[in-house]
Amino acid sequence: MAESAIAHDHGVSHGAHASSTGLSNNKMGMWMFLGSECLLFGGLISTYMLYRGRVSSGPQPNNIFDIPFTSVSSFILLMSSLTMVLAVSSAQRKDDRNINLWLTITALLGATFVGGQVYEFTAFYREGLGFTTSLFGSSFYALTGFHGVHVSVGIIMLIALVGMNRNNRIPGDKAEVVELIGLYWHFVDIIWIIIFTLVYLIPS
Amino acid sequence: MTIIERPSTEVAIAGAVPVGVKPSEALGVFKRPAASSSWRDWVVTVDHKKLGIMYGVAAFVFFLIGGVEALLIRLQLIAPDGKVLNADQYNQMFTMHATTMVFLFVMPMAAAFANYFVPLQIGARDVAFPRINAFGFWCFLFGGLFLNSSWFLGGGADGGWFMYAPNSSTLFSPSHGVDFWTLGLQITGIASLTGAINLIVTILNMRAPGMKMMRMPIFTWMVLVTQFLLLFAIPVITVALFLLTFQRSFDATFFDVASGADPLLWQHLFWIFGHPEVYILILPSFGIISEVIPVFSKKPLFGYPVVAMSGAAIGFVGWGVWAHHMFASGLGPVSVTVFSMSTMAIAVPTGVKIVNWIMTMWGGKLTFAVPMLFAIGLVTQFTIGGLSGVTHAVAPSDTQQTDTYYIVAHFHYVLFGGAVFGLFAGFYYWWPKMFGRQLSESIGKWNFWLMVIGMNMTFGPMHILGLQGQPRRMFVWTEARAGEGLFNFGFWNRISSIGSFILSIGILLFIINIFYTHKMKKGALTSNDPWDARTLEWMTDSPPKEHNFDVIPQINHLDEFFHRKYEQDSATHSVTQVHSADEVMAELNAHPDEHIHMPSRSYWPILLALSLPVIGYGLIYNRMLMAVGVAMVLLTMFGWAMEPATSPDEDFDPPESGDTHAKELVPHG
Amino acid sequence: MSTATTHEEATENHEVEHHGLSDKQYIVIALILAALTAIEVSTYYVDFGPFFMPTLLILMVIKFVTVVSYFMHLKFDNKIFSYLFYAGLLLAIAVYCGFLATFKFFLKQG
Numbered sequence: 001m002a003e004s005a006i007a008h009d010h011g012v013s014h015g016a017h018a019s020s021t022g023l024s025n026n027k028m029g030m031w032m033f034l035g036s037e038c039l040l041f042g043g044l045i046s047t048y049m050l051y052r053g054r055v056s057s058g059p060q061p062n063n064i065f066d067i068p069f070t071s072v073s074s075f076i077l078l079m080s081s082l083t084m085v086l087a088v089s090s091a092q093r094k095d096d097r098n099i100n101l102w103l104t105i106t107a108l109l110g111a112t113f114v115g116g117q118v119y120e121f122t123a124f125y126r127e128g129l130g131f132t133t134s135l136f137g138s139s140f141y142a143l144t145g146f147h148g149v150h151v152s153v154g155i156i157m158l159i160a161l162v163g164m165n166r167n168n169r170i171p172g173d174k175a176e177v178v179e180l181i182g183l184y185w186h187f188v189d190i191i192w193i194i195i196f197t198l199v200y201l202i203p204s
Numbered sequence: 205m206t207i208i209e210r211p212s213t214e215v216a217i218a219g220a221v222p223v224g225v226k227p228s229e230a231l232g233v234f235k236r237p238a239a240s241s242s243w244r245d246w247v248v249t250v251d252h253k254k255l256g257i258m259y260g261v262a263a264f265v266f267f268l269i270g271g272v273e274a275l276l277i278r279l280q281l282i283a284p285d286g287k288v289l290n291a292d293q294y295n296q297m298f299t300m301h302a303t304t305m306v307f308l309f310v311m312p313m314a315a316a317f318a319n320y321f322v323p324l325q326i327g328a329r330d331v332a333f334p335r336i337n338a339f340g341f342w343c344f345l346f347g348g349l350f351l352n353s354s355w356f357l358g359g360g361a362d363g364g365w366f367m368y369a370p371n372s373s374t375l376f377s378p379s380h381g382v383d384f385w386t387l388g389l390q391i392t393g394i395a396s397l398t399g400a401i402n403l404i405v406t407i408l409n410m411r412a413p414g415m416k417m418m419r420m421p422i423f424t425w426m427v428l429v430t431q432f433l434l435l436f437a438i439p440v441i442t443v444a445l446f447l448l449t450f451q452r453s454f455d456a457t458f459f460d461v462a463s464g465a466d467p468l469l470w471q472h473l474f475w476i477f478g479h480p481e482v483y484i485l486i487l488p489s490f491g492i493i494s495e496v497i498p499v500f501s502k503k504p505l506f507g508y509p510v511v512a513m514s515g516a517a518i519g520f521v522g523w524g525v526w527a528h529h530m531f532a533s534g535l536g537p538v539s540v541t542v543f544s545m546s547t548m549a550i551a552v553p554t555g556v557k558i559v560n561w562i563m564t565m566w567g568g569k570l571t572f573a574v575p576m577l578f579a580i581g582l583v584t585q586f587t588i589g590g591l592s593g594v595t596h597a598v599a600p601s602d603t604q605q606t607d608t609y610y611i612v613a614h615f616h617y618v619l620f621g622g623a624v625f626g627l628f629a630g631f632y633y634w635w636p637k638m639f640g641r642q643l644s645e646s647i648g649k650w651n652f653w654l655m656v657i658g659m660n661m662t663f664g665p666m667h668i669l670g671l672q673g674q675p676r677r678m679f680v681w682t683e684a685r686a687g688e689g690l691f692n693f694g695f696w697n698r699i700s701s702i703g704s705f706i707l708s709i710g711i712l713l714f715i716i717n718i719f720y721t722h723k724m725k726k727g728a729l730t731s732n733d734p735w736d737a738r739t740l741e742w743m744t745d746s747p748p749k750e751h752n753f754d755v756i757p758q759i760n761h762l763d764e765f766f767h768r769k770y771e772q773d774s775a776t777h778s779v780t781q782v783h784s785a786d787e788v789m790a791e792l793n794a795h796p797d798e799h800i801h802m803p804s805r806s807y808w809p810i811l812l813a814l815s816l817p818v819i820g821y822g823l824i825y826n827r828m829l830m831a832v833g834v835a836m837v838l839l840t841m842f843g844w845a846m847e848p849a850t851s852p853d854e855d856f857d858p859p860e861s862g863d864t865h866a867k868e869l870v871p872h873g
Numbered sequence: 874m875s876t877a878t879t880h881e882e883a884t885e886n887h888e889v890e891h892h893g894l895s896d897k898q899y900i901v902i903a904l905i906l907a908a909l910t911a912i913e914v915s916t917y918y919v920d921f922g923p924f925f926m927p928t929l930l931i932l933m934v935i936k937f938v939t940v941v942s943y944f945m946h947l948k949f950d951n952k953i954f955s956y957l958f959y960a961g962l963l964l965a966i967a968v969y970c971g972f973l974a975t976f977k978f979f980l981k982q983g
Contacts, residue, residue: 021409022951028405028954029333031954032435035436035960035962036401036436036438036439036961037961038964039436039439039961039964039965040439041965043440043442043969044443046969047443047458049973049978050976050978054464054465068917071914078907078910079907081903081944082902084944131450131454131455131456132455132456132457134463137457142447142456142458146446156838164846171847182945183945193933193937197913202926202929408953432960436964466976468975472972472975536975
């Protein structure tokens with residue numbers, strides 16, 4: 001009985017042998033999305049690099065950054081990548097309890113990072129660096145703000161995933177869904193690796 | 205005959221809880237919509253063919269709107285001291301004309317053809333992500349409506365379609381027009397980006413068995429390159445649009461010169477997007493005529509691999525030329541030289557294609573049916589536009605040409621004479637497949653010739669006007685300014701404006717052709733393959749069944765359909781027909797697949813898309829509304845995430861006795 | 874009868890064999906990344922002289938590629954994924970460096 005394998009690919013993410021390349025549709029889509037995000041963050045980073053020293057009023061970058069604090073934040077985000085990869089690993093072993101554990105820890109670490117960003121931004125604001133204060137201010141907050149929003153969206157996805165997993169409501173291939181959310185999460189981490197170096201560690 | 209399981213024609217009522225609801229229906233917020241033959245089906249469809257038609261209809265309506273905007277411009281310029289539009293209205297008119305034509309007509313119309321025909325051309329039953337496909341369409345529609353609602357809410361955007369900052373900041377463009385522009389384009393940009401991911405995965409992953417990349421139809425190749433361009437270019441304009449939005453709505457300083465901002469920031473970001481964008485506009489049309497010319501020359505495409513690779517080359521080199529839009533902006537001689545050279549380089553792969561099309565026709569048995577006329581029209585008119593483009597590449601001559609009507613002439617030749625003519629070739633070529641009727645050839649010929657005459661009369665004189673010194677975006681001209689002699693500004697402006705009306709009549713004839721054909725029930729098909737075509741999309745019914753193919757064909761050749769009809773004698777090299785199109789289809793469908801589950805309809809795409817303009821209006825008028833929009837986004841995304849792409853088996857009735865086919869349940873009591 | 878569900882299990886087993894460093898290996902990589910981060914941070918306290926910029930940029934690239942290759946598993950997956958991602962990344966680098974170059978960004982000091 002001839003089976004239309006191709007129709008099954010839609011959304012029911014089990015791509016491996018049903019596709020021309022042997023690869024999963026969803027995974028391919030996610031990698032392409034991440035490739036396009038490089039152009040997005042590249043634009044924001046370049047805008048920052050263009051405007052980094054331009055301070056018509058308000059604080060200079062060197063006067064305002066708290067490198068020790070941001071280093072701790074960066075370390076936390078880096079560790080969240082580890083916990084994420086452990087969640088993916090658990091998903092591949094179909095270890096539901098550990099999936100939820102590691103996803104939750106990842107979300108918590110991410111939330112800590114975002115909390116740190118919020119604290120940092122409010123401190124900067126109080127010290128005179130607002131979004132509208134200078135080109136440095138506008139481009140700094142735009143870049144780190146976009147990143148922060150991406151992290152927050154990631155946290156929402158992680159929590160949603162935990163919720164859906166506990167109610168057994170993840171459609172399709174669970175290990176793949178966790179893997180793809182993991183890809184997104186790691187991407188957000190590697191963007192921070194770039195931001196931390198170019199924005200914070202390299203003084204203008 | 206294949207039987208497709210699908211819901212009955214009764215419509216499910218969202219929210220009502222029927223008696224005995226099936227387990228899978230309890231999952232989402234709403235029940236899965238069932239099929240219907242009413243308008244409701246179009247609202248929840250995920251079928252690539254229906255979405256293609258919707259893209260096409262919406263894009264065509266925007267074409268007419270953009271055309272009216274153009275006619276108003278030409279009316280204003282037909283005589284000296286024009287009183288049709290004042291300066292402010294004129295600014296809005298040329299901004300909205302260009303924005304509408306680029307973003308709301310050409311791009312979505314290409315998407316219409318890509319959506320409809322790429323799955324058919326590669327032997328697939330739909331795209332990789334059907335709900336995202338639907339979502340993309342609704343984003344385009346709502347984004348376009350949102351953008352055009354500016355006309356009623358204080359005026360359209362008025363900074364030119366390239367919206368240079370700081371001219372586009374609130375200081376110089378105080379109305380909300382620019383905000384509608386930035387936010388509207390963000391929304392349509394989401395459609396382009398998701399569409400790109402969808403089509404690339406579809407093309408890479410869902411080809412019929414045996415269809416290697418170099419056996420794909422050339423239209424599919426051009427669409428693939430276009431989608432990669434979109435994938436990487438859309439994020440760049442996204443950044444630019446965000447920066448402008450932050451400046452206008454939150455007083456950010458990105459383009460505030462007093463704070464030390466550099467206006468070139470906008471120009472670079474815009475044109476890094478903008479140059480790949482023009483290749484996005486032309487490549488699908490190149491793909492269409494690369495299909496049409498071989499069919500009507502009864503010859504295979506000359507140098508198929510070269511045509512495919514030159515398309516990829518154009519896509520690649522296109523990233524390195526953007527600052528040729530900025531030669532007069534003060535970049536400095538080094539930058540100007542670099543970009544001048546790269547721009548000259550890109551003429552090469554484009555010229556290669558022209559050669560290939562001509563060599564395809566050379567020695568072929570030509571039939572000048574209407575699709576072929578439009579294809580040849582593209583080749584000639586795009587060449588003219590390309591030649592003026594080469595003159596722009598030479599930076600010193602561009603310094604005279606830039607910001608004059610010479611540039612306007614160039615891009616209208618390549619965009620109208622190129623991209624639009626290619627789309628019209630597509631209309632006439634693929635109409636019988638999509639709608640089961642062939643558009644009238646005689647009306648079509650009038651359509652074509654009036655468009656050619658009108659187009660050349662409108663845009664030809666603009667070369668002269670530019671060299672005579674008429675700047676772009678000049679809202680009125682005076683007799684004093686018009687220069688001496690008979691053939692001055694005045695003369696050529698009048699010719700151009702008259703030409704634009706002839707052009708409009710040509711387009712009107714296209715609309716008349718549609719009504720004539722369908723209302724008078726003309727042009728009924730005697731065959732599923734009226735043109736004796738070469739590619740897979742013709743191996744289907746007209747219009748194709750919902751599931752496209754009863755059986756997915758095995759592919760052994762480039763131009764597989766052609767090779768099933770014709771054989772070449774290896775000794776004499778003569779080509780003879782061995783099967784008719786009907787025989788080929790009958791043989792293909794002899795053992796149809798059973799139990800084909802097509803991806804199921806869904807409410808979520810349109811609901812999610814609807815929340816985006818809510819955010820847009822909220823940002824402009826009321827921040828609470830914005831919060832509501834964001835909440836809508838979150839809720840609809842959750843609803844979507846919990847719904848499987850294809851209804852699970854429990855939603856299908858078990859087979860009745862004797863019948864091996866199941867029927868999808870109607871979710872009601 | 875539909876085979877939509879039976880495909881999944883076959884695929885998952887298929888994939889587990891190919892995926893995966895062990896959890897221990899992931900932890901080791903994370904520790905290496907932490908150590909690299911520590912070196913990066915130390916440039917704030919210690920004067921690296923002329924090695925300051927190269928160290929930071931090289932460490933940034935190493936960390937980036939490590940996360941992409943191991944945590945995101947790109948090194949072990951099909952090359953097509955690498956092409957798709959690195960195409961975007963390299964295009965971004967090329968285009969935006971070109972952009973900055975027109976502003977003479979790489980000529981000015983710092």
